[in-house]
Amino acid sequence: MYKILKREELNPTVTRFVVEAPAVARKAEAGQFIILRVDEKGERIPLTIADFDRAAGTVTVIAQVVGGTTEKLNHVPEGGYIADFVGPLGKPSELTGLKKVAVIGGGVGCAIALPTAKKLHALGAEVHSIIGFRNKDLVILEEDFAACSDKLSVLTDDGSYGKKGLVTDELRSLIESGEKYDEVIAIGPVIMMKFVCKLTKEFGVKTVVSMNPIMVDGTGMCGGCRLLVGGQTKFACVDGPEFDGHQVDFDSAMRSGGKFRPHEKENREKVCNLFKKEVR
Amino acid sequence: MFDPKVKHPMPTRDPKIRARDFLPVELGYDEETAVEEAKRCLNCKNKPCTGGCPVRIDIPAFIAKVAARDFDGAYEIINASSSLPAVCGRVCPQETQCESKCVRGIKGEPVAIGRLERFVADYHLNKPEKPVPKIEKNGVKVAIVGAGSAGLTCAGDLAKKGYEVTVFEALHKAGGVMTYGIPEFRLPKSIVSAEIENLSRLGVKIETNVVIGKTLTIEDLKEDGYKAIFIGSGAGLPKFLHIKGEELNGVFSANEFLTRINLMRAYEPDADTPIWRGNKVAVIGGGNVAMDAARSAMRLGAEKVYVVYRRSEEELPARREEVAHAKEEGVEFHLLTDPTEILDDGNYNVAGLRCVEMQLGEADASGRRRPFVKPDSEFVLEADTVIVSIGTAPNPLIKNATPELAVTDWGGIVVDEDLGTNLDGVYAGGDATSGAATVIMAMGAGKRAADSIDRYLNR
Numbered sequence: 001m002y003k004i005l006k007r008e009e010l011n012p013t014v015t016r017f018v019v020e021a022p023a024v025a026r027k028a029e030a031g032q033f034i035i036l037r038v039d040e041k042g043e044r045i046p047l048t049i050a051d052f053d054r055a056a057g058t059v060t061v062i063a064q065v066v067g068g069t070t071e072k073l074n075h076v077p078e079g080g081y082i083a084d085f086v087g088p089l090g091k092p093s094e095l096t097g098l099k100k101v102a103v104i105g106g107g108v109g110c111a112i113a114l115p116t117a118k119k120l121h122a123l124g125a126e127v128h129s130i131i132g133f134r135n136k137d138l139v140i141l142e143e144d145f146a147a148c149s150d151k152l153s154v155l156t157d158d159g160s161y162g163k164k165g166l167v168t169d170e171l172r173s174l175i176e177s178g179e180k181y182d183e184v185i186a187i188g189p190v191i192m193m194k195f196v197c198k199l200t201k202e203f204g205v206k207t208v209v210s211m212n213p214i215m216v217d218g219t220g221m222c223g224g225c226r227l228l229v230g231g232q233t234k235f236a237c238v239d240g241p242e243f244d245g246h247q248v249d250f251d252s253a254m255r256s257g258g259k260f261r262p263h264e265k266e267n268r269e270k271v272c273n274l275f276k277k278e279v280r
Numbered sequence: 281m282f283d284p285k286v287k288h289p290m291p292t293r294d295p296k297i298r299a300r301d302f303l304p305v306e307l308g309y310d311e312e313t314a315v316e317e318a319k320r321c322l323n324c325k326n327k328p329c330t331g332g333c334p335v336r337i338d339i340p341a342f343i344a345k346v347a348a349r350d351f352d353g354a355y356e357i358i359n360a361s362s363s364l365p366a367v368c369g370r371v372c373p374q375e376t377q378c379e380s381k382c383v384r385g386i387k388g389e390p391v392a393i394g395r396l397e398r399f400v401a402d403y404h405l406n407k408p409e410k411p412v413p414k415i416e417k418n419g420v421k422v423a424i425v426g427a428g429s430a431g432l433t434c435a436g437d438l439a440k441k442g443y444e445v446t447v448f449e450a451l452h453k454a455g456g457v458m459t460y461g462i463p464e465f466r467l468p469k470s471i472v473s474a475e476i477e478n479l480s481r482l483g484v485k486i487e488t489n490v491v492i493g494k495t496l497t498i499e500d501l502k503e504d505g506y507k508a509i510f511i512g513s514g515a516g517l518p519k520f521l522h523i524k525g526e527e528l529n530g531v532f533s534a535n536e537f538l539t540r541i542n543l544m545r546a547y548e549p550d551a552d553t554p555i556w557r558g559n560k561v562a563v564i565g566g567g568n569v570a571m572d573a574a575r576s577a578m579r580l581g582a583e584k585v586y587v588v589y590r591r592s593e594e595e596l597p598a599r600r601e602e603v604a605h606a607k608e609e610g611v612e613f614h615l616l617t618d619p620t621e622i623l624d625d626g627n628y629n630v631a632g633l634r635c636v637e638m639q640l641g642e643a644d645a646s647g648r649r650r651p652f653v654k655p656d657s658e659f660v661l662e663a664d665t666v667i668v669s670i671g672t673a674p675n676p677l678i679k680n681a682t683p684e685l686a687v688t689d690w691g692g693i694v695v696d697e698d699l700g701t702n703l704d705g706v707y708a709g710g711d712a713t714s715g716a717a718t719v720i721m722a723m724g725a726g727k728r729a730a731d732s733i734d735r736y737l738n739r
Contacts, residue, residue: 222535
């Protein structure tokens with residue numbers, strides 16, 4: 001059992017959890033992920049490590065409620081326990097040697113982009129962060145990004161907060177205004193990463209993306225997380241989760257990400273009903 | 281009266297009923313049948329059957345105890361050599377091991393050694409109280425990587441010798457393939473848990489959720505005071521065909537399909553893990569894992585389940601018994617058939633499997649006749665689900681984290697005859713060194729490694 005030491009709602013559907021997991025904290029690096037299971041009937045879901053504190057033995061993850069499992073997780077109170085928490089899995093981000101980087105986060109993807117921005121900042125790189133959300137209510141981690149970025153742009157699709165527009169619009173205007181990046185790191189919805197890569201390919205800027213496909217074990221065993229990268233089958237869990245964005249087949253990734261969507265929706269409703277019953 | 285030339289048949293459930301649920305197919309011998317079957321044993325002096333057993337169980341001795349109705353005595357004899365008898369009695373390929381050497385088999389059927397082993401092990405598991413064995417601990421720490429057949433056997437043997445054994449398991453549950461791979465209807469998970477509990481009684485500690493190579497490295501284990509290490513990390517990495525359409529929705533590795541079912545219990549109504557219920561399911565491959573996948577797909581409600589295998593029935597690597605069970609349950613076999621493409625229905629779902637027919641030519645290096653394509657034989661097998669079951673490769677996590685560990689070009693850990701790796705005090709065995717094999721072969725390796733580790737620590 002793994003204790004939730006701290007729980008903080010970042011917006012109505014996104015929550016930050018600080019989990020007591022000293023063994024994971026000891027080895028965790030930016031870019032890696034963990035797999036957790038809420039309870040004995042639970043499924044295994046991957047979540048990227050949002051932060052870690054080796055001394056305190058804690059690992060932070062940020063989860064958005066999308067299906068039954070994240071709904072269940074969202075109901076675990078501070079001081080409560082989850083059944084399993086294993087990691088760190090996947091390869092760490094390769095950040096050394098980068099001098100100037102644009103870090104792009106979309107929605108809850110910002111949670112994953114943040115440790116990368118922080119690490120780059122700590123390594124002395126110039127960090128331009130571009131974070132985008134659907135609307136004002138969904139904006140998360142703005143202060144955290146401000147603390148580790150030399151330049152920060154916040155965007156919303158509807159203009160209710162920050163600049164109106166998409167992260168790709170902002171990246172284009174930065175590049176066109178003469179900013180030269182060694183690398184762009186884009187983490188968010190697959191569709192966002194696809195369009196960021198389309199743009200950076202045009203300008204010839206190397207781009208790294210973090211993929212979050214469906215997984216079961218997270219150790220290379222199930223092959224459920226396979227992606228087409230440069231025409232080859234890769235497993236996100238052991239070969240990634242970060243890949244050269246110009247090699248990733250985003251269209252197939254988008255379609256396979258939805259294979260269990262009807263189940264996810266149904267299971268979430270089931271869990272919601274369960275909690276409503278208990279509240280009554 | 282029964283014919284002494286044949287085995288007492290194994291009582292099994294009606295194929296029509298069992299093909300739609302996950303309850304055990306085989307029901308096991310009752311006491312009378314076991315005793316009668318045991319009496320068929322000729323008690324040969326040179327014990328050829330024991331020679332065919334990878335863990336060298338004294339088979340005639342345990343069978344004599346069964347014949348004398350001393351089932352506890354029989355269990356003690358088996359348990360002296362095997363840590364997981366209830367598992368082996370169910371999933372060992374006895375027909376190519378112990379039973380293939382049985383003198384009774386020369387004129388008729390061999391003694392049903394596997395069924396008798398299962399009977400004795402189940403008898404023991406069903407006893408309400410089991411004594412805690414008294415073992416003098418020697419205080420020497422040994423780490424085992426992977427709680428599968430090889431690791432658990434090695435752990436059990438070392439614990440019996442007095443070592444302080446800790447098993448590190450990457451998943452949330454111990455058992456390896458016995459837990460995530462082999463389905464409930466062939467190997468009930470309660471049996472696996474009970475066998476693992478027996479190991480806990482010997483003092484074996486199991487730490488789940490620890491991925492060696494990630495959470496801890498081999499180097500960390502040495503620093504934490506483990507004097508020897510056994511790597512039994514298995515061959516968990518699924519192979520794919522690399523044909524067009526393999527990324528479509530509805531295509532699964534057998535590992536993923538079976539893990540969802542067995543480890544995650546996805547077929548139970550209260551499980552959170554989703555499962556894909558195909559209507560027309562094509563399973564590619566002909567091994568035991570392919571049979572497990574096909575029979576599981578049937579149990580999830582499929583209308584049609586096909587096994588697609590490129591050689592003929594004779595070359596099917598699966599146990600005859602499993603093939604027979606699959607056929608009884610309605611699984612159809614497309615033999616001498618090779619898939620060339622998985623078809624897209626236009627919405628990124630599987631629409632079918634394009635195949636060609638094969639013919640067999642000369643024997644290849646593996647001794648099996650090499651298949652080649654029959655001209656103009658292309659056809660499409662209608663399917664909405666494809667399960668790829670063409671084998672697995674050793675998991676690379678430990679190799680990647682331990683660059684100094686010697687591995688073969690296909691990723692298997694290199695070991696000497698004592699199962700020692702090129703690293704001092706580090707041993708390996710099971711599928712991690714051999715590639716995918718069987719539970720009993722892995723157990724045999726775990727056992728040998730335990731002896732080697734004991735010698736190493738007393739050198």
